[in-house]
Amino acid sequence: MKVAIVIAGLIVVAVAALVAIQPSFLKPASLALVKKSDIFGFSPGMAFEETSKLVNQRHYLCRPGRNASTxxxxxxxxxxxVESDEADARRPIWRVNATLNNPGEQDAAVKSISDQFNAQAIKDREGWTWIVGRGLKLSYDGLALNLVDEAAEARLRKAEAKR
Known part of the structure; x- marks a missing residue:
């Protein structure tokens, strides 16, 4: 019986050491593939009704922008x-932009964003870019985060070009 207790104790110590060294050990594999795809809860594809519920639930201070779709x-x-598609009856969000008040050190911000969105940063001319979720592109220029549904953006550009 004493041998079983000692072995169980060694197993517990080994698992504790493994978790201390590699915290993701306890994270289920299904969560490793999950990527964050929102900024403050706003995500491209959300309908206007969902957006209104989010604003009310979180008590955000919001106001209509320069047009009805902002x-x-x-x-x-x-x-x-938050910009939505006014041509669609659901008025889904297609872009979320967050201008940060005090973003801090750019390298630290890029690492933090990469960790939060579980995605690898790509350096480009304007700053940093991440692919988060299906068809969603996140960019950061050192001051602002911009999350865009690329397909909706292309469709809106095309519609605007026809006008």
Missing amino acids: LECDINGAKVT
Whole structure:
């Protein structure tokens, strides 16, 4: 019986050491593939009704923007602009922009964003880019985060070009 207790104790110590060295050991494999695809809860593809519920639930300070398809919010010191597709009856979000008040050191911010969105950063001319979720592109220029549904953006550009 004493041998079983000692072995069980060694197993517990070994698992504790493994978790201390590699915390992701306990994270289920299904969560490793999950990527964050929102900024302050706003995500491209959300319908206007969902957006309104989010604003009410989280008590965000928001107001209509320069047109009916834009919502401007002040959240935790960030100026967040949410743009929706007014041509679609559901008015889904296609772009979320958050201008940060005090972003801090750029390298630290890029690492933090990469960790939060579980995605690898790609350096480009304007700053940093991440592919998060299906068809969603996140960019950061050192001051603002921009999350865009690329397919919706292309469709809106095409529609605007026809006008």
